[in-house]
Amino acid sequence: MANVEISLKEIMTRVEGSLAAAVGDYTSGMALGSLGGGRDFDVHVAVAGNTDVIRAKLHTMELLGLQEQIDDILITLGNQYHLITLGKGRGKTNLFLYLVLDKHKANLAMARHQLRRVEEEMEV
Known part of the structure; x- marks a missing residue:
């Protein structure tokens, strides 16, 4: 199990095209x-x-009666991808991993895979 600092360093070094990474709490922002x-x-x-983005999506899902969990949220810009993965498991229910990628250097499928793996191993 890795702490937040180690998890962020792992994301930034393992995911090609990483520009920024963070762990956030979407209840406090x-x-x-x-x-x-x-x-x-x-x-x-x-x-x-991005806490507003997550809250809005969760609220919409509630209004629709969807009993699903968000795996991730992808925002595509002209030169960047912004990838948000929500925490799962004990102690991580209000947390999310946020990753900003250079769209021209990153492999989005690999980034999603690595982000999920790091989230699973992260200990808060």
Whole structure:
């Protein structure tokens, strides 16, 4: 089992094209940890904003009566992919992993696979 810091380092090194990664809490909007980003991309602002995306989707699913779990949410931009994977298991029910990828360098299928694997092994 890996802690948040180790999990984020693993994502950033194993997933080609990674620009930023974070673990966030979608009840508070706070980041528990982050790597990457920079002056032009504030990961903490992105985590806070994406909590609204998750909450909206969960609310819509509730209104529709869907008894499903979200595996992941993909947002495709001109030059980037933003991938959100919700935590599963004890202690991770309100958490999500957030990954920003360079669209031209990343393999989206491999990124999704690695993100799920890291989420499963992450210990909070």
